[in-house]
């Protein structure tokens with residue numbers, strides 16, 4: 295058994311999101327001399343992910359919360375598709391916009407399924423439809439419905455609670471999802487998995503998603519376009535990550551992205567955009583001789599051992615396999631695994647943490663896709679830098695020399 299499927303371009307799913315347009319939107323808080331957001335114009339296309347980033351107090355959250363009217367604009371209008379939502383009933387409006395906050399915001403004494411079904415129940419859906427939708431959504435966010443539907447949030451990790459928060463926000467199939475620092479409260483590894491999961495969900499559903507973050511790297515990873523704000527909700531730049539890095543519009547933006555611009559190239563290239571190599575797989579209990587023959591035929595010394603669900607559990611070489619007649623249930627405490635939507639930055643991080651020269655690629659559901667090598671990542675970065683900074687020949691020469699030195 296050899297896994298050879300690499301993710302193809304496929305057919306893009308239908309966009310189910312709606313456009314969002316802010317027209318001269320201003321927010322003045324009582325008692326403040328300056329507006330928190332002043333005459334902001336902004337158009338977000340249907341189906342795109344836009345991230346808001348900028349220093350503390352620049353008006354990111356205020357802008358986000360005006361879109362679902364948790365904060366009322368002092369002036370200006372906001373349109374979702376062609377509806378002027380500043381004239382709509384705010385409670386009704388909020389039932390049609392998904393909203394995710396940092397700590398998940400779940401009702402702690404409600405089971406997962408009750409939390410996820412909250413808005414559909416309010417909308418009067420029947421039980422069967424709510425149950426079906428809940429099962430679909432838990433599956434979508436990577437939680438086994440059988441295991442988690444009846445659990446209470448307090449018996450789950452922060453990352454799992456956040457997954458439930460996303461499922462709940464999507465329950466009534468809203469065209470727009472607003473997220474305020476959604477991954478701010480989880481550890482860095484969980485954060486990467488949640489980001490990847492969100493990108494996979496977005497690929498499937500194509501909602502319009504607006505995310506507030508204070509982390510520029512997260513903003514470039516998640517955003518099709520990034521909105522960089524300065525004090526008073528002033529737009530410094532609104533563009534794709536690549537455009538921002540190549541041509542910072544203002545000194546503020548240049549300072550904001552700082553000296554990490556070259557490495558930041560790694561944050562907007564995805565694993566699925568680079569070469570993913572096939573791997574040889576084996577199941578526990580298979581004959582070691584047969585697996586070895588398969589690996590030799592595929593000209594590799596590494597075999598990926600899968601559990602009964604088809605998820606990789608270990609990555610032994612042929613010498614380790616040869617130690618027993620059958621494939622043993624090897625345990626690899628630190629198997630480097632990334633998702634197709636992971637950035638090359640995440641992939642390098644995984645490889646370095648596991649001290650490996652590559653990582654396995656799996657979908658968020660755990661299905662094995664293939665292998666991405668350290669060399670592939672470095673070469674991709676080098677090509678990108680050559681394109682982005684054509685005058686920096688010395689850098690390319692340096693990498694060349696280092697590469698040769700490393701043999």
Ligand SMILES: Nc1ncnc2c1ncn2[C@@H]1O[C@H](COP(=O)(O)OP(=O)(O)OP(=O)(O)O)[C@@H](O)[C@H]1O
Pocket residue numbers: 323324326330348349350351352353354355356357508
């Ligand atoms: N309820 C409020 N009353 C008065 N002023 C407020 C209120 N909420 C926010 N502000 C002020 O409005 C400005 C913008 O705040 P906002 O929370 O939108 O910024 P932010 O960019 O999201 O910041 P952070 O990254 O720290 O969350 C800040 O100066 C803040 O102090």
